[in-house]
Amino acid sequence: MSASFSVDLNGPTRPLPHFWEHTVGSGHATLALRADWQAQLKIAHDELGMQHVRFHGILCDDMGTLVSEGDTFFYSFFNADLIIDYLLSIGMKPFVELSFMPTTLASGSQTVFHYGANVTPPRDPAQWSVLIRKLITHWTERYGLDEVRQWFFEVWNEPNLTAFGSGKQEDYFNLYRYTVEAIKGVDKALKVGGPATAANAWIEDFLTFCKDNSLPADFISTHHYPTDAFGKPGDDTEAQLAASTRSILREQASDVRAKVGELPLYYTEWCTSSNPRDVMHDDPYAAAFIVKTILEANGLLQGYSYWTFSDIFEENYFPSIPFQGGFGLQTIHGIAKPAHRAFQLLHQLGTDLAMVEGTHETVDAWFVRGDQKSQLMMTNFALPRHPIATQEIQFTLAGAHPPSQVTIQRIDLEHANAKRHWEQLGKPDYLSAAMVAELKDASMLQEEHLEFSHQDGSLTLRVSMPPQSVASILFCY
Structure with missing residues (x-):
């Protein structure tokens, strides 16, 4: 043998809570209005047990959340409501990533992705606060406080990367201050957290900022990928992974757990690599990586949101090739990859x-x-x-x-x-x-x-x- x-x-x-089923990731908000996206999400819920979904851009211009004509602001939460109505209808809930900046409020013109998500701080933080307060108040009135208290509100996405944040750490911390104060002003029991950083960054600084300014942080969120900071600049994904270690994500999560103490810890993005065109995403390699990574992280996390449940995903463009190396557990046609089947086997486990x-x-x-x-x-x-x-x-x-x-x-x-x-x-x-x-x-x-x-x-x-x-x-x- x-x-x-x-x-x-x-x-x-020892207990094995299914923390990996707490949340799963997607691309950006308008995709959630597509029938095929919705059908695949229902499969992720029914076959894999996924309970929340997280995506970028619920505040972006293409959602119509806030636009302006001259000095007149027009708020519309209709598209956001359509998405949440669907989530609730299939037994899921949102893990709300509050991003990105409506052009109406933006202090600059820097954008990311083909849909032009503005990543600059608000020109007037008070106007940002009004938007957040109006949105959260609307949702509590529409869905009820008991329902919305079960959601999670995460401030921004990866502000430590220049692609997603044109400002400095101080700008993000100020954005968090205005956001958490606006949400808690609606109801103190609503769950708000951050810093939503890439590569486990800023966590100690974030906790210090919140403590020094008497600001609540109901949970800590961050991201990690096994390709983070490995290899040399310009290396391909295989070279980056080769320079990593078999249990790198558990090691990182253990370090972060030690920093955050008893606070709930949610990794709101992770995957086999951060490459949106990694052929290994479609291979049995990903299934083995997923099972090993999840089961050895037991006891460290409250949620582990795999990025993403579907190749219906368009940050740069929308490929038509069936197996394109996308992040998704399912292809654009809803064909389950080995990674999807790995989560299906994990869902069958006891506790x-x-x-x-x-x-x-x-x-x-x-x-x-x-x-x-x-x-x-x-x-x-x-x-x-x-x-x-x-x-x-x-x-x-x-x-x-x-x-x-x-x-x-x-x-x-x-x-x-x-x-x-x-x-x-x-x-x-x-x-x-x-x-x-x-x-x-x-x-x-x-x-x-x-x-x-x-x-x-x-x-x-x-x-x-x-x-x-x-x-x-x-x-x-």
């Missing part, structure tokens, strides 16, 4: 995590207990340009009654891998309805029976784990 893992069912356990004995350079294992069923999750994962090979794994479960059956579901090159089937079709740029149906079928998880032995209260089984793979083994009693 390449490696052995074991679990004693009489051993200790009682047992202690697993055993280690390996590339294979990790987790065992989740339940009354009627228990589940073993394994990954065989390595970063690009690092050694990895098929591993033969032996797993022993001590103190176990004989299960009625043991089944396995896999994600790897040969399983739940629609991209490979698309490649076998010749990589067509445009898909017929029949091709979409065929690829959706190829993306499905398949359940197979797994042989095991049981003797003297111990169960033993063997599993072959290909490179960059996930295996979910279900024990039914």
Whole structure:
């Protein structure tokens, strides 16, 4: 055997809250008015258990939230309401990113993305406060305080990056001050937080600012990607990842948790890389990375918002190629990638995590207990340009009654891998309805029976784990 893992069912356990289902990311607000976006979000909720959705630009000009003619301001929350009405209708809620700056209020002309999101501070902070207060008051009147108190209000997006913030740290902190005061002026129980930074930045400075100015911060939010600050300028994504470490995101989250103490911590963006055209987003590599990253972050976070649930995404342009290396868990046609299936397997888990004995350079294992069923999750994962090979794994479960059956579901090159089937079709740029149906079928998880032995209260089984793979083994009693 390449490696052995074991679990004693009489051993200790710890809780496994499904923190990764708290929120999932999307592109920008107007996409949420599309029927295909809405259909894919419902799948993310129904199949993956996602509870909130976060996106950019609810205050942007293309949403019509605030426009002006001369000195006259026109407020319209109709489009924002349409989005929230839909979220609530499918059992979800918004994680509201308050961005970007309406041109009417902007102090400058700097923009980002093809839809021209203004990223400058407000010309008159008092007018920004009026906008925020009007919007929040409207929502509390429309949906009720009990409902809106369950939402989250995050101030801006990645203000530490010049692409998203033309000002300095001081400008962001002032924006936070005006925003939190406006929201708390409507209702003190509404949840507001920040600094919504890239790469775990500004957190200690933000907490100090809030403390020194007696400002509330109900939660801390930040972002991280395994490509952050690795490699050399100009390196491609593979080189950046190769310079990272297998557990870099857990290490970073652990550092941030130590800084924020008991405050709720939400990572409102993370992914396998920050490259919007990374071919590995569409591969089994992403599935293995996701399962490993999430399960080893247990106990550190209240929410972990994967970026994004769909390739219906248009920050720079809207590609038509079915497998384009986009961030999404689903393609533009709603075909589930291996990453989507990884979240589906995670959603099947219970909430009682047992202690697993055993280690390996590339294979990790987790065992989740339940009354009627228990589940073993394994990954065989390595970063690009690092050694990895098929591993033969032996797993022993001590103190176990004989299960009625043991089944396995896999994600790897040969399983739940629609991209490979698309490649076998010749990589067509445009898909017929029949091709979409065929690829959706190829993306499905398949359940197979797994042989095991049981003797003297111990169960033993063997599993072959290909490179960059996930295996979910279900024990039914």
